[in-house]
Amino acid sequence: MTNEWTKPEHSLAYLQRAKRQTQRQMGDETLLAELPVDCRRFLDLGCGAGHLFGLVLERFPNATCVAIDFSPTMLDQARERFGDDQRVELIERSLDEPLPEIGPFDAIISSFAIHHCSDERKRALYAEAFAQLRPGGVFCNLEHVASPTKTMHEKFLAELHIPLEEDDPSNQLLDPGTQLQWLGEIGYQEVDCYWKWREMALLIGKRPAA
Numbered sequence: 001m002t003n004e005w006t007k008p009e010h011s012l013a014y015l016q017r018a019k020r021q022t023q024r025q026m027g028d029e030t031l032l033a034e035l036p037v038d039c040r041r042f043l044d045l046g047c048g049a050g051h052l053f054g055l056v057l058e059r060f061p062n063a064t065c066v067a068i069d070f071s072p073t074m075l076d077q078a079r080e081r082f083g084d085d086q087r088v089e090l091i092e093r094s095l096d097e098p099l100p101e102i103g104p105f106d107a108i109i110s111s112f113a114i115h116h117c118s119d120e121r122k123r124a125l126y127a128e129a130f131a132q133l134r135p136g137g138v139f140c141n142l143e144h145v146a147s148p149t150k151t152m153h154e155k156f157l158a159e160l161h162i163p164l165e166e167d168d169p170s171n172q173l174l175d176p177g178t179q180l181q182w183l184g185e186i187g188y189q190e191v192d193c194y195w196k197w198r199e200m201a202l203l204i205g206k207r208p209a210a
């Protein structure tokens with residue numbers, strides 16, 4: 001399957017559209033509220049231009065961040081914004097590869113990226129994230145999930161003014177229920193969908209404290 005995110009024009013079009021998306025703000029806020037109060041080091045999976053890790057650094061100015069993305073275009077944008085920021089380490093790498101062993105992290109976060117991986121890879125990634133969280137650490141995936149019906153999917157696109165023919169062919173959407181079940185099976189606790197608006201869902205699980 002072609003991943004459209006390898007194309008610079010696809011990344012730049014997303015960045016334009018993202019500016020118009022106000023719906024995700026509540027998801028971002030809810031995510032920030034679930035991070036450990038002593039969040040010192042975190043990992044962002046599929047960071048793009050750094051929207052989410054930027055918010056976390058605003059909330060936790062003493063924290064450091066490792067951010068992974070495979071798109072040079074996106075990483076250039078992140079570098080433009082955070083280039084001199086010593087708190088940020090950017091890594092060009094595909095989420096289709098096993099996560100590098102660079103933990104432990106207080107939090108592993110992601111927004112609208114993991115749905116570009118196959119379902120098999122999603123589950124493996126959730127397990128790899130669990131292994132790299134410190135006890136008591138949190139995994140937060142603000143994600144694009146599948147609608148139960150085609151009609152509901154089309155309504156979602158319409159609400160975002162995305163024409164049907166521009167529906168991203170690299171999306172590999174999966175229902176939130178299956179993903180929450182996986183998190184529980186892997187060993188995460190307090191697993192739930194903490195926020196949802198149509199196909200945007202915040203899936204969270206916490207590694208039990210030791």
Ligand SMILES: C[S@@+](CC[C@H](N)C(=O)[O-])C[C@H]1O[C@@H](n2cnc3c(N)ncnc32)[C@H](O)[C@@H]1O
Nearest residue numbers: 005046047048051070071074094095111113116
């Ligand atoms: C919808 S954007 C979200 C970016 C950012 N997290 C945000 O919230 O603005 C999806 C991001 O996932 C990245 N991505 C897609 N597939 C990927 C993969 N296999 N490995 C690493 N990054 C990937 C894209 O390059 C893009 O930056």
